[in-house]
Amino acid sequence: MCGITGIFAFNLVGKFNKIHITNATMALQKRGPDFQDIYLDDWVGLGHRRLSIIDTRDVANQPMWDGTKRYCIVFNGEIFNYRELRTALEAKGISFSTQSDTEVLLKLYIHEKEQCLSKLNGFFAFCVYDRVEQTFFVARDRYGIKPLLYVFDEDKFLFASEMKSIVQFGIDRTLDHTSLYTYLQLNYIPGPDTIFKSVKKLLPGHYIKVSRQKMEAARYYDIPYNREQAEQNKMSYADAKEKFKELLEASVKRRLVADVPLGAFLSGGIDSSVVSALASKHKPDLHTFSIGFRDEKFFDETEYARLVAKRLNTKHTVFSLTNNDLYAHVHSILDYIDEPFADSSAIAVYILSKETRKHATVALSGDGADEMFAGYNKHAAFRQITNTGWKENMVGALGPLWKALPKSRSGKFTNVVRQLSRFSEGMKLSSKDRYWQWAGYAGKDEALNMFQPELRATLGLAEFASRQQNILRHLPEKENINDILLTDMQLVLPDDMLTKVDLMSMAHGLEVRVPFLDYEVVNFAFSLPVEYKINPDLRKRIVQDAFRDVLPEELYNRPKKGFEVPLLKWFRSDMKSLITDDLLSKELILEQGIFDYSVIEKLKQQLFSANPGDVHARIWGLIVFQWWWKKYMRGYQAPE
Incomplete structure (x- = not known):
């Protein structure tokens, strides 16, 4: 896990920007506190900050060259099947001088070029420089676990793990008001766009080839989902549970490889408890970590985390915080955010990562399960919409009442009213408009009215509509839950959840691994019918049922809490x-x-x-x- 940055200059104007490569690399220091190095030649600069995880010796530092000195790589991430890939390469006569996954990735790319991406099981953002052909090859993992930003203009191509690195190159910082308009609705900015017009995000499952003044982008992976085939899946529920357990356990086992201390986040919810249970089977000395809120007992799940830790016999550490402890970190978090991002649960993730880093360099988490298996309140609401009965019709009919009553997240009754009001409003909308409204905090008109009148006419509403249409392209007129989940995987997961975890964990040099997002698990999840994921009584049905025999009964049939903070x-x-x-x-x-x-x-x-x-x-x-x-x-x- 690291921070990477680089520049490919196309002319003398672009070449001048190479002077910024040192500052751009230094800006990523928190992502990679263990080592820094830079490569420069006439037209290219590559920078790397290292967080040493696998083969921590100096010989595995980056930028890393192959033996011919033709190819150079800077790489952020982990390849969990690197040992199998290495064995296959060695069988072809290819030799290695390190024990690192970086060298395996470099040599796999040299021999298979972009075809190597389909063989990688892990998370990554990397760039390979071919010094002979004078090209960059840049790629990002399937689901966007690791970030990558880039700038392409007539003078240069720039890339970096974070915006705070990109801006060191003196880029054009003209605000993208269409992105700001979207942000005011969602509290984050969906890729490929950013807050700056000049900067883009490389989308998950995509790669870029760069040669002088030419850039080609392509998709190498898409979630293999066919709605009709999923609903007609003949696999029995019992067999599906066993297959899911097998795939997830294999994923967890792959993610236990590290040459540094490794632990697991254990919130007390189902997802992190499942990951911890599987990890403890293969790592008996597993250290688990949870965060509690002494002043907010409604959101404190440490009691459940302790039950799980006791059942699994893990070494368990609870970080018990007051509201003052949370508030004490707000300014540090605001200062670290380098593109507007306002998921407030980032505050809790920041503190959890900070405290966990004192004990471990790698942590497993349960992220991704909600988006694949229908774990959110909104998924239950979508299911009710698509299976409307008299109760739902009554809630809709009482819309004027919910609108008139006080609404707030801070009280039990007022929060129920708030949820009923949102449900009632959603019933009146099309599938696409309903999804967008429930994904955000402000409607289109509310966000538009926040701008000065003279700006409203120049916001690029047609551009916004085009972006929104692309994001919602998988939602048919009559949606089912799998359609919703696929959209979540392409919007909420990379642009909110994974952004939050990457940014807040890497602020402390902590690598977070996400077993639910092994591509074999994801592909299997999207082959399953909706009823295996959610029914009137249970969300994340297959996740909960598959592991009932190893988790405490107290974890079941209780409300999902999440990381709320007392804003x-x-x-x-x-x-x-x-x-x-x-x-x-x-x-x-x-x-x-x-x-x-x-x-x-x-x-x-x-x-x-x-x-x-x-x-x-x-x-x-x-x-x-x-x-x-x-x-x-x-x-x-x-x-x-």
């Missing part, structure tokens, strides 16, 4: 001055020339009212953007 309380107390006198002050809003202050003022009034609804999530999105804008944009003048 509303903070905004009304500790952060009130930051909001009213700084980030959302009239002075700063007018200085920016982006937002309509009268709309911002109304959001602030709602925040401090008795009926805040979901406004705290929107306020958090604004706080993140404003903090980011002050750091990355204040004083920046776009070129003429």
Whole structure:
């Protein structure tokens, strides 16, 4: 696990940008605290920050060259089947000088070029430089576990693991207002777009070939999903459970390879408990970690985590936090975010990663299961929509009542009203509009009205519609849950969940591995009918049923909690001055020339009212953007 960056200059103007390669590499120091090195020649610069996991010796440092000095690689990630791949290459007479997966990847690419990607089981973002042909080959893993940003213009091609590295090259930082408009709805920016017009994200399952002033992008992997075939799958539920257990255990076992301390996140939920159970079978000394919230007992799941740890006999560590502990990290998190990203659960992941890193360099997690097997509240709601009965019709008919009643996430009754109101509104919409509304915190009109009137006409609404249509392309007029899950895998998973985990864990040099996202597990999951994943009584049905014999009974039939943080309380107390006198002050809003202050003022009034609804999530999105804008944009003048 590392940080990578590089430049391919096409002319003398581009060549000048090579002077920034050292700063661009240094900007990734937290991703790779163990070693830094840079390669430079006339037209190319490659930088690498290393977090040593497999073969920690100096001989495995990067940038790494093959024996002929023709090919050079910088690589972020892990290839879990590298030993099998190495054995196959050795059978062809290919020799190795390290025990690293990096060298295996490099030599596999040399002999198979882009065809090597289909053989890789792991997560990765890498670049191979061919010094003879003067080309870059850049690729990203199937599901976007590892990030990769790039810039391509007439002078150069740039890439990096994080935006804070890319900006070191002095890129054009013109805001993409269409991306900002999307962000104000979702609280994150879907790929391939970023907050800057000049920067793009390489999409999951894609690669890029770069030669002088030419770039070709292609997809090498797509989730193999056919709705009709999945629903007609003849495999019995009993056989499907056994197959799933076999595939997931093999995935976990592959992800236990490390030459440094390895543990597992154990939240007390089903997913992390399953991963920990499988890991403990093959690693008897497994160390598990959980985070608890002393001041927020409703969201504290450490009791369940302890039950699992006791059953599995793991060495278990609980980090028990107060609201003050959480709040103490907010400024550090805001400062580390280098593109607006406002999933507030990142705060808990940041602290969990920070504390876990004191004991381990690698941690397994349960991420990905919710998106594949229907684990979210919204999935139950989608199922109800597609199987509407008298109860659902009654909720819809009472829409005016839900709209009139107070709504808030911070109380049990007000949260139920909030959920009923969203469900009632969703019933009236098309499949695509319903998905988009339930994915976000603000509607299109609400987000549009936040901009200054003169900006609204130039936002690129046609461009937004095109982007949205592409994101929702897999949703038919009459959707089923697998259609929803496929869209989640291509939107929510890479752009929200995996972004959150990668950014917050790598801020502390912690590698997080995700066994549910082994491609064999994912391919199998999307061959299953909906009823194997969700029914009226159970979400993530096959995950829960397959492991009932190894997990405590107390884990079952209880509400999904998630990593909630007390934003509303903070905004009304500790952060009130930051909001009213700084980030959302009239002075700063007018200085920016982006937002309509009268709309911002109304959001602030709602925040401090008795009926805040979901406004705290929107306020958090604004706080993140404003903090980011002050750091990355204040004083920046776009070129003429």
